[in-house]
Amino acid sequence: MTTQLFGQPVERREDPRLLRGEGRYVDDLGRSAAAAAFVRSPHAHARVLDVDVTGALNVDGLLAVYTFEDLPERVAQPLPLLIPHPALTHPRTQYALARDEINHVGEAVVMVVATDRYRAEDAAERVAVTYEPLAPVVGLEQSEAARTLVHADVPGNRGAHMVQQVGDAPAAIAAAPHRLDFRLDIERSASTPLEGRGVYARWDAQDDSLRVYSSTQTPTGVRAAIAAILELADAKVEVIAPDVGGGFGVKIMHPWPEEILVPWAARTLGREVKWTEDRREHFVAANHERAQEQHVSVGFDDEGRILGLDVTFLHDHGAYTPYGIIVPIITSTQLPGPYRLPAYRVEFSSLYTNTVAVTPYRGAGRPQGVFAMERTVDRIAAHLGLDRTEVRARNFVLPDEMPYDLGLIFQDGRPAIYDSGDFPESLRMLKELIDWDGFTAVRAAAAAEGRRLGIGLGCYVEGTGVGPYEGGHVHVETNGRVMVSTGLSTQGQGHETVFAQIVATELGVPMADVHVTTGDTRRFGYAVGTFASRAAVMSGNAIALAARSVRAKAVKVAADALEANPDDMEIVDGVVRVKGSPADAIPLRQVAVLSNPLRYSFSEEAKAATQFAAPADPDEPPIPRGEAPGLESRDYYSPIRSTFANGMHAVIVEVDPDTAEVKVLRYAVVHDCGNLINPRIVEGQIHGGVAQGVAGALYERMAYDEHGQLLNASFMDFLMPYATEVPRIETAHLQTPSPLNPLGIKGAGEAGVIPGAAAIAAAIEDAEGYPIMRMPLSPDDLFRLRREHAEEAAS
Amino acid sequence: MSAEHLHDLTLTVNGVPHPVSVPARRLLSDALRHDIGLTGTHVGCEHGVCGCCTVLLDGQPVRSCLMFAVSARGHEITTVEGLAGPGGELNAVQRAFQECHGLQCGFCTPGFLMTVTALLAENPSPTEDEVVEGISGNLCRCTGYQNIVASVHRAAALMTDGAGEPRP
Ligand code: FES
Numbered sequence: 001m002t003t004q005l006f007g008q009p010v011e012r013r014e015d016p017r018l019l020r021g022e023g024r025y026v027d028d029l030g031r032s033a034a035a036a037a038f039v040r041s042p043h044a045h046a047r048v049l050d051v052d053v054t055g056a057l058n059v060d061g062l063l064a065v066y067t068f069e070d071l072p073e074r075v076a077q078p079l080p081l082l083i084p085h086p087a088l089t090h091p092r093t094q095y096a097l098a099r100d101e102i103n104h105v106g107e108a109v110v111m112v113v114a115t116d117r118y119r120a121e122d123a124a125e126r127v128a129v130t131y132e133p134l135a136p137v138v139g140l141e142q143s144e145a146a147r148t149l150v151h152a153d154v155p156g157n158r159g160a161h162m163v164q165q166v167g168d169a170p171a172a173i174a175a176a177p178h179r180l181d182f183r184l185d186i187e188r189s190a191s192t193p194l195e196g197r198g199v200y201a202r203w204d205a206q207d208d209s210l211r212v213y214s215s216t217q218t219p220t221g222v223r224a225a226i227a228a229i230l231e232l233a234d235a236k237v238e239v240i241a242p243d244v245g246g247g248f249g250v251k252i253m254h255p256w257p258e259e260i261l262v263p264w265a266a267r268t269l270g271r272e273v274k275w276t277e278d279r280r281e282h283f284v285a286a287n288h289e290r291a292q293e294q295h296v297s298v299g300f301d302d303e304g305r306i307l308g309l310d311v312t313f314l315h316d317h318g319a320y321t322p323y324g325i326i327v328p329i330i331t332s333t334q335l336p337g338p339y340r341l342p343a344y345r346v347e348f349s350s351l352y353t354n355t356v357a358v359t360p361y362r363g364a365g366r367p368q369g370v371f372a373m374e375r376t377v378d379r380i381a382a383h384l385g386l387d388r389t390e391v392r393a394r395n396f397v398l399p400d401e402m403p404y405d406l407g408l409i410f411q412d413g414r415p416a417i418y419d420s421g422d423f424p425e426s427l428r429m430l431k432e433l434i435d436w437d438g439f440t441a442v443r444a445a446a447a448a449e450g451r452r453l454g455i456g457l458g459c460y461v462e463g464t465g466v467g468p469y470e471g472g473h474v475h476v477e478t479n480g481r482v483m484v485s486t487g488l489s490t491q492g493q494g495h496e497t498v499f500a501q502i503v504a505t506e507l508g509v510p511m512a513d514v515h516v517t518t519g520d521t522r523r524f525g526y527a528v529g530t531f532a533s534r535a536a537v538m539s540g541n542a543i544a545l546a547a548r549s550v551r552a553k554a555v556k557v558a559a560d561a562l563e564a565n566p567d568d569m570e571i572v573d574g575v576v577r578v579k580g581s582p583a584d585a586i587p588l589r590q591v592a593v594l595s596n597p598l599r600y601s602f603s604e605e606a607k608a609a610t611q612f613a614a615p616a617d618p619d620e621p622p623i624p625r626g627e628a629p630g631l632e633s634r635d636y637y638s639p640i641r642s643t644f645a646n647g648m649h650a651v652i653v654e655v656d657p658d659t660a661e662v663k664v665l666r667y668a669v670v671h672d673c674g675n676l677i678n679p680r681i682v683e684g685q686i687h688g689g690v691a692q693g694v695a696g697a698l699y700e701r702m703a704y705d706e707h708g709q710l711l712n713a714s715f716m717d718f719l720m721p722y723a724t725e726v727p728r729i730e731t732a733h734l735q736t737p738s739p740l741n742p743l744g745i746k747g748a749g750e751a752g753v754i755p756g757a758a759a760i761a762a763a764i765e766d767a768e769g770y771p772i773m774r775m776p777l778s779p780d781d782l783f784r785l786r787r788e789h790a791e792e793a794a795s
Numbered sequence: 796m797s798a799e800h801l802h803d804l805t806l807t808v809n810g811v812p813h814p815v816s817v818p819a820r821r822l823l824s825d826a827l828r829h830d831i832g833l834t835g836t837h838v839g840c841e842h843g844v845c846g847c848c849t850v851l852l853d854g855q856p857v858r859s860c861l862m863f864a865v866s867a868r869g870h871e872i873t874t875v876e877g878l879a880g881p882g883g884e885l886n887a888v889q890r891a892f893q894e895c896h897g898l899q900c901g902f903c904t905p906g907f908l909m910t911v912t913a914l915l916a917e918n919p920s921p922t923e924d925e926v927v928e929g930i931s932g933n934l935c936r937c938t939g940y941q942n943i944v945a946s947v948h949r950a951a952a953l954m955t956d957g958a959g960e961p962r963p
């Protein structure tokens with residue numbers, strides 16, 4: 001019997017290859033390729049006065065040095081603005097190589113190509129660039145004050161300004177029995193995958209075509225960009241994302257300057273060129289996220305019910321806006337979380353600074369929105385002296401209110417409507433998992449030993465599986481292999497496994513027969529990309545639909561051959577058979593032969609299949625109109641709107657009374673992403689997300705000084721957690737299937753990171769007894785806060 | 796700038812001698828990956844912090860990005876490619892990582908496998924704290940480490956069951 005593989009914690013198909021060291025990441029390819037290196041600006045804001053390359057010219061192995069002046073006209077245009085928006089009134093994007101102005105440390109000025117990377121760096125070191133330094137703008141306060149401008153033609157450093165509202169929040173707050181006003185701050189962090197970016201390009205002069213391997217979350221997007229900018233036919237450009245060593249958002253950005261320059265150099269030089277980003281480059285030239293300054297006003301009644309919420313925030317988008325203003329838009333629309341807000345107003349200004357550009361990092365604006373909302377609910381509870389879970393419960397959107405329309409426009413330009421979820425049940429599960437009600441005793445016992453404990457929680461709703469579409473292709477070959485492809489790419493999410501589970505289940509074949517390819521434009525040309533927790537929802541459903549049509553075709557062809565009724569057929573273990581009469585059966589691979597009227601007997605299968613071939617009707621074409629040869633199908637899934645996953649995290653922390661160190665003692669997660677395709681993989685995604693949440697709350701920040709220098713641009717100084725810093729994570733799943741798609745799934749990729757900072761802040765606040773209004777919080781920060789509050793209390 | 800002086804030497808990797816001709820500054824990680832073509836050893840930082848480039852040098856874990864290829868002359872180097880059996884069958888540590896979902900993108904994985912191989916060779920049944928401590932020099936951005944810790948315990952169990960020795 002074919003087992004039901006959907007929903008099973010099966011082991012991953014990709015693992016044996018990766019465990020043997022046989023993974024193929026970009027830098028593992030192209031051993032004979034020339035190597036590119038970049039001269040990057042050491043200044044945050046400067047004019048480029050002169051570039052003198054003569055010193056580099058006699059470096060052994062040098063192949064080329066390129067400055068802005070060398071770029072052909074189309075490549076010398078500013079790079080594209082991917083997602084324009086009417087509120088983004090002053091978009092600015094960078095040039096592939098700096099033209100005359102530098103806007104952040106790390107901006108590429110010169111590209112060097114040499115026979116290997118060592119020599120390319122030798123040459124890069126010998127290029128002399130003369131800069132005229134300009135006053136840099138660093139941080140939101142400086143940017144808002146706008147005494148200095150990042151771009152001379154962008155007044156007030158303001159790239160975008162946007163207001164969304166439902167009801168009249170200011171009036172509701174003014175009329176409310178209680179009101180609170182406060183400010184919150186969140187600092188910068190970044191995706192920081194262990195594999196940086198990388199591009200490897202092969203120009204085939206005889207075929208006039210280009211093949212590019214890029215460590216990207218969107219090979220189809222990269223292909224479209226390269227074809228447009230290098231003025232090639234789409235059909236002459238192939239882009240492949242091979243194994244990718246993590247993405248977490250930063251690799252959805254495209255095209256990077258290097259994704260254009262490296263292929264251009266390959267074509268210009270007529271040889272293979274590869275660029276592998278090093279760690280320092282990744283810190284200063286790949287995008288960041290998170291930094292916001294938020295001002296919250298909330299009005300509520302005596303029971304803690306929110307009557308009006310008004311949030312104004314500043315968003316630091318760095319030097320350029322290549323990806324539009326997706327991040328602050330998501331903060332705005334996801335801020336309400338699981339709560340019913342009778343009146344909500346949100347306004348943001350997205351500001352330029354002389355720092356690396358900001359584009360999505362796992363969570364993409366949600367951790368900031370959740371921080372604002374959850375800190376607000378906690379403050380309400382503190383103000384009224386109520387239990388924090390009770391205030392949450394009183395404000396929840398209830399299951400019978402689903403679908404629930406927020407009255408806001410989501411990142412996909414469509415209404416934000418929650419499709420499913422049971423927030424009271426999730427909260428009940430979370431309280432049970434962490435033993436919320438038993439914590440008072442735990443705290444007292446610890447206090448008796450001189451230890452200081454606190455508990456906190458954070459809730460969120462996450463729009464996942466945003467459109468517009470993904471596609472899937474399923475092909476049963478005559479040898480019985482089921483070849484599956486989808487256009488989006490994989491960075492560790494186990495798509496080879498979960499998509500194979502879907503196809504095995506839908507088609508009734510053993511999983512071992514299913515082979516999945518992702519992120520290769522040669523196999524599937526239409527795709528959007530892997531972001532917004534959308535891959536499983538979008539490609540999973542597209543592949544399921546394609547598998548269903550293959551199944552229908554297989555059943556029809558087999559029914560014709562066996563002279564049976566298609567309604568009586570089933571596919572079990574790769575064999576199409578008549579239910580209850582297992583002898584009337586044809587293996588799928590023979591059905592594949594029958595599905596093609598051209599049947600050279602290259603294989604035993606083809607010979608064997610001829611016994612089933614019905615005599616052709618001489619008055620009909622061999623392939624009826626509207627049908628196609630082969631047992632294959634391509635289908636697309638395009639949802640009317642996003643699905644909304646949700647979850648709640650609870651944390652118990654211990655703060656050291658002397659050193660102010662924070663240790664997470666317990667971390668509990670209740671997660672609802674609808675039906676689970678593979679629970680083991682979903683748990684893995686949650687674990688990784690939580691680790692990044694803990695990192696963002698306690699360890700990681702991009703430390704820019706007032707000159708715009710990133711002071712911690714190495715793994716020595718940027719404190720990415722090791723195993724010693726990440727707590728054990730306890731998980732429970734609630735499955736409320738999404739009614740929006742055939743598989744009833746919602747996305748899971750980003751979830752783990754979203755409420756981390758909010759929940760940990762709440763727990764620290766609970767332990768310390770004063771409000772925590774900013775994240776991240778180092779021991780040093782906490783020590784200072786503690787002293788400030790002690791001084792305040794004393795005076 | 797004139798051509799660099801090249802050193803001819805033999806690197807013994809996974810028991811196989813590889814003659815290479817490299818400049819003095821060539822990192823061992825680059826020699827393994829680009830001169831010999833064993834790309835299973837990964838490079839995540841090139842400053843000795845992430846542990847992706849960990850290989851065994853005479854059985855001891857070292858960061859191949861912090862070592863010149865010329866200094867590896869005369870030593871036995873083991874890389875991730877040397878772990879599986881002759882037919883590609885996974886060894887106990889590799890199997891444990893698969894069973895416990897101890898990897899996602901797989902980029903950090905070779906470094907962890909080498910670190911864990913050395914750890915278990917020295918301490919066949921580590922406690923929870925010893926496991927966490929033992930892998931605390933390797934970064935992973937994907938897994939949150941929980942399943943890696945589980946993988947190490949599982950590998951220890953598989954090995955004491957006699958189900959497989961870590962190679963070498
Ligand atoms: S690459 Fe060697 S430690 Fe990171």
Ligand code: FES
Nearest residue numbers: 899903935936937
């Ligand atoms: S599995 Fe991706 S970095 Fe560890």
